[in-house]
Amino acid sequence: MAGRLATGRRRAAALTALGALALTAAPAAAGVAPPPAPGPLPSAAQTLGADKASAQLLRALQRDLRLTPRQAAARLVNEAEAGTRAGRLRTMLGERFAGAWVSGATSSELTVATTDSGDVPAIEAQGAKAVVVGRALSELRAVKARLDATARRVETSGTPVWYVDVRANRVVVQAVNEAAAAAFAEAAGLRGRDVGVRLSANRPRALDDIVGGDAYYVDDRVRCSVGFSVTKDQQQGFATAGHCGGPGASTTGYNMVPQGTFQASTFPGKDMAWVGVNSGWTATPDVRAEGGRRTQVAGSAQALVGSSVCRSGSTSGWHCGVIEQHDTSVSYAEGTVDGLTQTTVCGEPGDSGGPYVAGAQAQGVASGGTGDCTSGGTTFYQPINPLLADYGLVLTTTSSQAALPAPQNGAASGAWAAGRVYETGTTVTHGGVRYQCLGEHQAQGPWTPDATPALWQRI
Structure with a gap:
């Protein structure tokens, strides 16, 4: 035991030293004026927009999670900061990493699990609670x-x-x-x-006859929901649930105005699709929130288990809850869907395809669930990042209204590029320096690795 604890102290010391190196400027050469000091880098909350959440999002968190205004605002900031610390610890622990989650109504205490007790000091040095478990x-x-x-x-x-x-x-x-x-x-x-x-006697069902942001209709029969605006090359469109329609199915918007066509759809296996819209429609970063007002997304950084998340749906409206599990498999009557995220957000038939957001970050599109918004229930969403990666789509965000270059997701490493979906642990090069990804996300234009320590760690 003593040897393992000593190893943990060395790991903690190394991590502390690494942080010191990142914050310490190299001495200037003799006779050469040092360059001007750079401004402070943005925190995780600033990078992800968690410090400037919309009033609609904060009110929904207060209502559904029974928080005060101050608690709701603090929770979003704490969850964003916890996600970055969890990413750093995940890359450091490697195969010993056994998961991370947040808990507590407002404090969002980060817990990180490891299979080696020697990692405890290093985890605690990052302000997290350490749990030693049997399985990675x-x-x-x-x-x-x-x-x-x-x-x-x-x-x-x-x-x-x-x-x-x-x-x-x-x-x-x-x-x-x-x-x-x-x-x-x-x-x-x-x-x-x-x-x-x-x-449990509950059996999830796909939330057909649905809408999540604004309503749309498939072949003038099924009502579904706009998830998030996306682009591919010069084509604008939106992400939604795969069970809403197959490739080639036509869609109409409000007042039955012709809208677009399903470009790709997967269900079961996954529950993802995207619709390419006609020239009369414009992609925006907006999501329909409380009272018909709008909130906006700034990116797609994945939230931790235990984080708060909100959903928009035409049947039940704007509701919030927490993320219970990632990587969930659900057996619907139509077949099994893998890789869903389970939440405590309520949902009802008519809500499928709609957007889930954590703070200002897009999380996924509604797939199915059990219960309702009167007695409560469970819902599942298809994570947005795999959808973007599979179909080569770029999420429309507040930071980049114009279409980014087509994503190139085939390589595990290489030069950093806006529009690519990066998984945790992926390494890239930017400005001649190598960085490692701390949390799954699609890279936005301003999110260069040197400017976003919330998402990237220099190696």
Whole structure:
């Protein structure tokens, strides 16, 4: 134990030293005037717009999470800062990393799990609570992957949801009874200790006949919702749920005005699509919020488990809750969808395809759920970053109204480029310096690695 703690102290010291190097300027050469001191770099909250949340977002957080105005504002800032610290620790811990989450109504205390007790001092040095667990996140994801593969060949009506629960350090199967859970695990070749069971009679359904920001109609039959405005090359459009329509399906907007055509759609497997709109429509960074007023998105940085998130829907309106799980698989009647995020935000039929936002950051588009907004419920969204990456789309944000260069997502490393979707841990080069990504996001024009320590760490 002493050896492990000593190792942890060395890791903490190294991390502290790294931070000191980043903040200390090199001495000027003799006889040469030093360059002017650069201005302070933006904090995570400033980078992600969490310090300037819209009034509509803050009011919804106050109502749904029962917060005061000051608590709602503080929570958004704390969640943004926690996300950056979690990213730094994830890159430092490597394969020992077992997950991160925030908790607390306003403090948003960051907890980081590791499989090595020697990491505790380094985690605590970053102001986080350390938890030592038995399984790394990579091991948990491998277990879930076996369930995902099994779901493609067996009946899953009795086990409609399964996910990686980082707080419990295990994979959990939601089942109608113990027998169904045991049969699913056995079919995947998993033992009892590999999978936890959560019993529930609820079965999620896709929220068809829907709208989330503004309404649109598919082939004049199904009502769905605009998620987020996007562009591809010179084509403007919007992201939405895949179950709303297939490629080639036509759409109409309000007052049944011709709108556009589904350019691509995936469902089941994933629940993602995008619609290319006609010249009469203009992409904006706006999302319909409380009372029909608008809030705007500044990017797509992924929020941590435990973070607050809000959703817009034409049936139930503007509601907020918290993120419960990432990487959730849901078995709908139409088939299984992997990689969804589970939330406590309520939803009702008529809300599918609509946008989820965390502060000023786009998170995903509504897929399905259980319950309603009277008694409460659970909803799932398709994360926006995989949707952008799969279809080569650029999110329309407040920082860049003009279309960015077409994203190039094939390479794991290379020169940093606006418009590319970067996953946590990806390395890039910018200005002759190498950086590592701290949190999944699509790069916006102003978010260069040298200017956004909230998203990039120099290596």
